Amino acid sequence: MRPFLYEHADSPERAVKAGGQFIAGGTTMTDLMKLDVMRPEKLVDINPLTHSRAGQIEVTDSGIRFGALVRMAQAEAHPAVRSSYPVIADSLKLAASQQIRTMASLAGNVLQRTRCEYFREVSWPCNKRVPGSGCSAIGGVNRQHAVLGTSGDCIASYPGDFAQALIALDAIVETTGGPKGLRLIPFAELHRPPGNTPHIETVLEPGELITAIQVPAGPWTRRSRYLKIRDRDSYAFALSSAAVALDMDGDTVRQAKIALGGIASVPWRATEAEAALRGKRLDEASATAAAEAALAGAKPQEHNAFKVPLAKQTLIRALLETQRMEI
Amino acid sequence: MSVAAPEPGRNMGQPAPRVDARLKVTGEARYAADFPAANLAHGVLVTSSIARGSIASLDLGEAKAVAGVIEILTHDNVGSAIKPLPFGNGSATSISPLTDAKIWHDGQIIALVLADTFEAAREAAYKVKATYNAEQPSAGFGSAGAETLPAVGQAQSHKEDPAVGDAEAALRSAPTVIEVDYSTPTQHHNPIELFSTTCVWNGDQLTVYEPSQSVYGFRAMVAKQLGIDIGKVRVVSPYVGGAFGAKGSMTPRTGIVALAAKRINRPVRCVVTREQGYTTATYRAETRHHIRMGAGPDGKITGFSHEGWEVTSRPDSYVVAGTEASARLYGYGAVATKVNMVRADRNTPGYMRSPPEVPYIYALESAMDELAIALKMDPVELRRINDTMKEPIKGYPYTSRALMECFDQASAAFGWAKRNPAVGSMRDGDWLIGMGCATALYPTNVGAATARVRLSADGTVRVQTAAHDLGTGAYTVIGQMAAERLGVDLAAVTVELGDTSLPPAPVAGGSNTTASVCSTVLIACDAIRDKLFKSAGQPNQGPVKAVLEKMGSGAIEEYAEWIPPGAPPDAIKKLYQGASTLKGGLEGEKMMCAFGAEFVEVRIHARTREIRVPRIVGAFTGGRIMNTRTAHSQLMGGMIWGIGSALHEKTEIDARHARYMNRDLAEYLVPVNADVPQVDVILVPEEDAEVNPAGVKGLGEVANVGTASAIANAVFHATGRRIRDLPIRIEDLLDV
Ligand SMILES: Cc1cc2nc3c(=O)[nH]c(=O)nc-3n(C[C@H](O)[C@H](O)[C@H](O)COP(=O)(O)OP(=O)(O)OC[C@H]3O[C@@H](n4cnc5c(N)ncnc54)[C@H](O)[C@@H]3O)c2cc1C
Numbered sequence A: 001m002r003p004f005l006y007e008h009a010d011s012p013e014r015a016v017k018a019g020g021q022f023i024a025g026g027t028t029m030t031d032l033m034k035l036d037v038m039r040p041e042k043l044v045d046i047n048p049l050t051h052s053r054a055g056q057i058e059v060t061d062s063g064i065r066f067g068a069l070v071r072m073a074q075a076e077a078h079p080a081v082r083s084s085y086p087v088i089a090d091s092l093k094l095a096a097s098q099q100i101r102t103m104a105s106l107a108g109n110v111l112q113r114t115r116c117e118y119f120r121e122v123s124w125p126c127n128k129r130v131p132g133s134g135c136s137a138i139g140g141v142n143r144q145h146a147v148l149g150t151s152g153d154c155i156a157s158y159p160g161d162f163a164q165a166l167i168a169l170d171a172i173v174e175t176t177g178g179p180k181g182l183r184l185i186p187f188a189e190l191h192r193p194p195g196n197t198p199h200i201e202t203v204l205e206p207g208e209l210i211t212a213i214q215v216p217a218g219p220w221t222r223r224s225r226y227l228k229i230r231d232r233d234s235y236a237f238a239l240s241s242a243a244v245a246l247d248m249d250g251d252t253v254r255q256a257k258i259a260l261g262g263i264a265s266v267p268w269r270a271t272e273a274e275a276a277l278r279g280k281r282l283d284e285a286s287a288t289a290a291a292e293a294a295l296a297g298a299k300p301q302e303h304n305a306f307k308v309p310l311a312k313q314t315l316i317r318a319l320l321e322t323q324r325m326e327i
Numbered sequence B: 001m002s003v004a005a006p007e008p009g010r011n012m013g014q015p016a017p018r019v020d021a022r023l024k025v026t027g028e029a030r031y032a033a034d035f036p037a038a039n040l041a042h043g044v045l046v047t048s049s050i051a052r053g054s055i056a057s058l059d060l061g062e063a064k065a066v067a068g069v070i071e072i073l074t075h076d077n078v079g080s081a082i083k084p085l086p087f088g089n090g091s092a093t094s095i096s097p098l099t100d101a102k103i104w105h106d107g108q109i110i111a112l113v114l115a116d117t118f119e120a121a122r123e124a125a126y127k128v129k130a131t132y133n134a135e136q137p138s139a140g141f142g143s144a145g146a147e148t149l150p151a152v153g154q155a156q157s158h159k160e161d162p163a164v165g166d167a168e169a170a171l172r173s174a175p176t177v178i179e180v181d182y183s184t185p186t187q188h189h190n191p192i193e194l195f196s197t198t199c200v201w202n203g204d205q206l207t208v209y210e211p212s213q214s215v216y217g218f219r220a221m222v223a224k225q226l227g228i229d230i231g232k233v234r235v236v237s238p239y240v241g242g243a244f245g246a247k248g249s250m251t252p253r254t255g256i257v258a259l260a261a262k263r264i265n266r267p268v269r270c271v272v273t274r275e276q277g278y279t280t281a282t283y284r285a286e287t288r289h290h291i292r293m294g295a296g297p298d299g300k301i302t303g304f305s306h307e308g309w310e311v312t313s314r315p316d317s318y319v320v321a322g323t324e325a326s327a328r329l330y331g332y333g334a335v336a337t338k339v340n341m342v343r344a345d346r347n348t349p350g351y352m353r354s355p356p357e358v359p360y361i362y363a364l365e366s367a368m369d370e371l372a373i374a375l376k377m378d379p380v381e382l383r384r385i386n387d388t389m390k391e392p393i394k395g396y397p398y399t400s401r402a403l404m405e406c407f408d409q410a411s412a413a414f415g416w417a418k419r420n421p422a423v424g425s426m427r428d429g430d431w432l433i434g435m436g437c438a439t440a441l442y443p444t445n446v447g448a449a450t451a452r453v454r455l456s457a458d459g460t461v462r463v464q465t466a467a468h469d470l471g472t473g474a475y476t477v478i479g480q481m482a483a484e485r486l487g488v489d490l491a492a493v494t495v496e497l498g499d500t501s502l503p504p505a506p507v508a509g510g511s512n513t514t515a516s517v518c519s520t521v522l523i524a525c526d527a528i529r530d531k532l533f534k535s536a537g538q539p540n541q542g543p544v545k546a547v548l549e550k551m552g553s554g555a556i557e558e559y560a561e562w563i564p565p566g567a568p569p570d571a572i573k574k575l576y577q578g579a580s581t582l583k584g585g586l587e588g589e590k591m592m593c594a595f596g597a598e599f600v601e602v603r604i605h606a607r608t609r610e611i612r613v614p615r616i617v618g619a620f621t622g623g624r625i626m627n628t629r630t631a632h633s634q635l636m637g638g639m640i641w642g643i644g645s646a647l648h649e650k651t652e653i654d655a656r657h658a659r660y661m662n663r664d665l666a667e668y669l670v671p672v673n674a675d676v677p678q679v680d681v682i683l684v685p686e687e688d689a690e691v692n693p694a695g696v697k698g699l700g701e702v703a704n705v706g707t708a709s710a711i712a713n714a715v716f717h718a719t720g721r722r723i724r725d726l727p728i729r730i731e732d733l734l735d736v
């Protein structure tokens, strides 16, 4: 690692004032610092906030509020999360390893960075790491890369799981230290597609701190699940995943909330699929039509064309399995 | 007794727990990088980011400005101070970094930064700026500029392609013929203990602490690299945290670190990062295979042809040439084989658990399944029909071969009889079920070895031999051999290994350690008994305890040397000089092999096509089993690795630049616990007095042979898709 300053912050105000790169569980930060990919001059350790509201899960009739420093393991084990928001519990339980989930915070999780190998090894040109240097993954090894939301400058996939549950459920991010002090950001607006600035990954300003993530209640949260398809049965990133929440009237879809993971540059809300299902009977045919709609704009690379049929099958399976859930 | 510690059957030793288990789980066991040294300096490697060309310039200004940096070794200041070693005989590569500006492969060492702390060394290493004269590299198969040559005539290790009869004619006239191509990917060992070297000079005496499968080999190689007398060097490696072949031949880092320690007059430790391990050590190179097989309606194979291609580095002729094994496994009629090597701009490959058998037997056992299907025959029966007690090339006999016994026991335990042979016929809800099986074999190698055993008057025993425990249980089984022979408790025996101040033992390679070292310890123990009972004037029988009181001296010590049949008379002298002579296996006029049969069930999701292995059963024969616990553990671990090599493991290469991509355990996948819910091991009793005095066949490598084909065969059974290129992944089973 390169030398860096290190400061503890025991309140959100101090954290913002310290003006550095936040570190929570550190499972992304220290990894990328050791690889010399991230070179913060100052680390602001926000773990002391765990003992405040930022470390708590609050459940009310109108929804659930996760403090930014709630650990993945803590959220996944919470009884109300498991019973009323199973898609959230699943997305956490199926991520990383137990050890990582015990360390990793929820805000840190949604801000984890891509697994693109060209990004993680500093000797490669990479627009995300060094703007304007080029994208080595285009024409290179790109099995894990995205087929949706990519650009000619970056095809990296967003690797996380939890974010799909959040975007599907219309979560809202609470922050402080932004341009106007406190602000609420719809989760769907947090991540920015790469466009021609792949190094800018979110709408957060430098030094802006996430304090909490709110998930509104709704008639769909109970009938919800997260399906993750991967090369091995645990401890692997998604090749493809689907977060699905359904509000059903018998076999008819009142409302479907759908997000796809492992295949897109950012957490991906599949609005076309949702529209295709609204008011329809949910069966093999309508699920297939929804999956076709979701992937209509897919742009595969040399090694990841399989992600298109895989993502479709993942969504079909997730829809039908969610429909069959006993709640 | 438990699953992990099976009840010993006939000719099997007790499942004694590992004598070093407590040391290891409490962190007391000292691995190479744990040895303390006063005034230690830390070394961090800098590696190249191109695969071919030369270093144009190294800008060290910023790096040297980092506080705590002592010195940076580069080709500008090392040059001829390191003598390049030829490839082979214990040297992993002829590529000799820092001796000149040439770059042979991605990730080649271009500098060693030395500093007072690890942190400073690493920071400075980031700041070394290299510029290159880059040339277009060839990554491997199919790359422009890669050069294909027959192995015979190039590779030291492969003198002749085994062949017999007229295979072309046999294939022409066979009523059923299959002709198929297979391939296996690049794989890296990834031992959990990282590669490291710590060098301490005391005057002109050098001590090297490095995880090693061959302490005497390393001693000889580093002495050559430095141009010093081998007697001035001691290599210490008491515990090794996994090796799998990666720590068998010495890599050039060792001499570089020794030179650094000499130059700065301080001990130096260099721990290689996980990523750097991919390019500064060895790996299993990718292979391709072309197989033709012809058989009569009775299933008898009349013609077999196997051609292989293997990637190697530009300068070195490394091949595994597994046709030596595939050509001898069944009683074929005529046989033709050929091995080719493909030179590319890559680091030199090296031994990795069952180096020849994993790729070549994968191809053969997959072809056997394809032939069984073409013949509409049960795949187990096809193997029974072609089972043989004589290898087909020269007609040499196997000393023992209970392959079909393994098949029968494993198939019964697995429930093969309940398999519906029709493809795609078995299903459980949304999951397609497939079942497959394959043969495993591994040659029984033995090497000349020495050992010193001392029996003290208080009944304690000390065994000393520079063998290696890679986590396999060598300390325990060697102790068991001495305890059994002398009739004392295992607790009374102390075993010392992994140090060139002990009498030499062969490289821990080719699964020979238990066979070679236990045979030698047995001879030493018998000599002690002889002396003891003679001096006591009593018949030589029973535990030594009875006569200890009559022992006139404080201790009896015996040094034994054992040279296996077929080895040259100077094998022991060579061993002292660092060269192991392995014999037995498929080399001589008697075929010596451990065998096994593996059965797997796979489940494939009908929609999303992920592949899982809910259970695997393997039955194995290994002659005398010294310890059922350690044997079980080796065999279970081998099968798990086999699952990984079928479904998970692959080092991705950017073909444009000949560079490895997924160089860590987050992206280089191996099975995790969830992937191996049930792994059943059956130890089939076997006695074989011919293999070696201990009657032992090594079991370290047999179990990951064949597994990948059993899985590929099961995938075919489940889906009707024959995937011939490993690993088998989700994309192979989806319609794109
Ligand atoms: C081997 C491995 C496998 C993994 N597998 C998976 C997987 O399968 N699925 C998955 O979803 N994830 C996976 N992960 C990623 C893991 O979940 C994330 O690393 C983790 O969630 C990050 O949380 P953290 O608290 O450790 O974040 P940190 O490392 O502490 O921080 C991550 C980033 O978030 C910023 N940050 C942290 N907190 C805040 C805040 N409150 N406000 C603003 N910025 C903040 C930091 O500055 C940093 O940029 C894996 C990680 C590893 C190493």
Ligand code: SF4
Pocket (backbone or CB within 6 Å): A114, A116, A117, A118, A119, A125, A126, A127, A128, A129, A134, A135, A136, A137, A138, A153, A154, A155, A156, A198
């Ligand atoms: S895909 Fe994005 S992260 Fe990967 S190399 Fe290209 S620019 Fe960099």
